[in-house]
C-alpha cells in the first residue's frame with residue numbers, strides 16, 4: 042500500500058500536537074474531494090499517487106485534478122474485510138499532526154459516525170451550498186453533540202457553483218447556527234469553501250472578500266484543544282500489573298495503563314477502587330524513564346509506596362475525587378448490530394475502561410429519533426443504527442463517570458457473548 046502515512050506516535054505526542062477529527066456529509070457533498078485537497082495542500086502525498094490521479098483525471102477530461110479519486114482509492118483499499126467502515130488518514134503541518142476519521146458517504150450509518158467521532162476533538166460537517174442543510178446535516182450535528190465532540194466545523198462546500206454568493210452562505214450558516222444552539226452543541230465555526238478549487242482550504246480565498254474567518258487549515262491548526270481534556274479528575278484505569286520478572290529485580294511492582302484524565306505526580310495521595318485502599322505515588326515510569334507528571338493520553342507505569350492488592354480493571358484516583366462504583370447504569374446506547382436488536386432482558390459483555398463484566402438490559406426508557414429528536418417511549422427494542430436510553434445492571438461494579446464529564450470513563454461498548462462482535466456503544470448518563 043502506498044499511502045503516505047506520517048508517523049503518529051500518539052502515546053508520546055503532547056496532546057496539543059495532535060488533532061483528531063471526523064468528517065461527515067451526505068453522498069456527493071464533496072468529502073472525498075476535501076480530504077484529498079487537505080492531503081494535497083499539506084504535501085502528504087507521494088508523487089506517484091499524485092501522478093496516477095492526474096493521469097486518471099486527464100483521461101476522464103476533468104477540468105481540475107479530481108482529488109476525490111485519491112481518497113476513494115485509499116478508501117477502497119481500507120474497506121476490504123472490515124465491517125465498520127471508518128478509514129483513518131494521517132497528515133501533518135509544522136504546527137500539528139492530524140488524524141482524520143473518514144466515514145464513507147454512501148452508507149452514513151450512525152454507527153460509523155459514532156465509531157469515528159467518539160474519540161474526535163472536532164467534527165467537520167459538509168453541506169453542498171446548492172442544497173443547503175439536509176436531514177443528514179442535522180443528524181450529524183445531533184450525533185456530534187451526543188458524543189460531546191468539543192468542536193464543530195460546518196463547511197459550506199461548492200461555493201463556486203453558487204457564484205460565491207454571500208447570501209446563500211449566510212442563510213445556511215444562520216440556519217445551522219440556530220439549530221446547533223438548541224443542541225447544546227460545542228464551539229461552532231462555519232467556513233465557505235470550494236474543495237475542488239481549493240478556496241479557503243489552505244489559505245483565505247480572494248473569491249470571498251466578505252468572509253472574515255480563518256481558512257479551514259488555519260482553523261484546524263489553531264483550534265484550542267488543550268483545555269478540552271479533563272485535567273481535574275484523576276482517573277487511571279489499570280491495564281497490567283507489572284511484577285518482578287527476574288530474580289535480580291525483586292521489589293519492582295508497577296501498574297501500567299493510559300491516563301484517562303487528570304494529572305498524576307509522585308507524592309500524590311491516591312485511592313484504588315474498588316477496594317478503597319489508599320496510598321501515595323512513589324514514581325511514574327515511562328519507556329523513556331521516570332517522569333514528574335503524567336496526563337492524558339500518556340501511557341505510563343505508576344508505582345505506589347504501599348503494597349496493595351491491585352488487579353487489571355481497578356482504577357487509581359484521588360481520595361476525595363472518585364468515580365461512582367456502580368452496578369446500575371443508565372446510558373444512551375447506539376445499536377450497531379445488524380443481526381439482532383437490543384432487547385430488554387438480554388445479556389451482554391460490557392467493556393468499560395480496562396474492566397470487563399457481564400450486564401443485563403433491565404429497561405429501554407425510550408428510543409430517540411435522531412432526525413426529529415422525538416422520544417418513543419413504547420419502543421420494544423433498538424435496531425441497527427438506533428439510539429435509545431437504556432438501564433443496565435452489571436455483575437461487578439463499574440468505576441464510572443458521566444459521559445458529559447469524562448468521555449473515557451463515561452463510555453463503554455457492549456459485546457455479544459456468542460459472536461464476540463461489538464453490538465453497541467454507550468454513553469453513561471447516570472451511574473450508581
Ligand SMILES: Nc1nc2c(ncn2[C@@H]2O[C@H](COP(=O)(O)OP(=O)(O)OP(=O)(O)O)[C@@H](O)[C@H]2O)c(=O)[nH]1
Nearest residue numbers: 068069070071072073074109146147199235236237
Ligand atoms: N464544483 C465543485 N464540485 C465539487 C466540489 N467539491 C466536490 N465536488 C464534486 O462533487 C462530486 C462529489 O464529490 P466527492 O468528493 O466524491 O463527494 P463525497 O461526499 O466524498 O462522496 P462520497 O465519498 O461518495 O460520499 C465530484 O464530482 C466532485 O468533483 C466543489 O467545491 N466544487
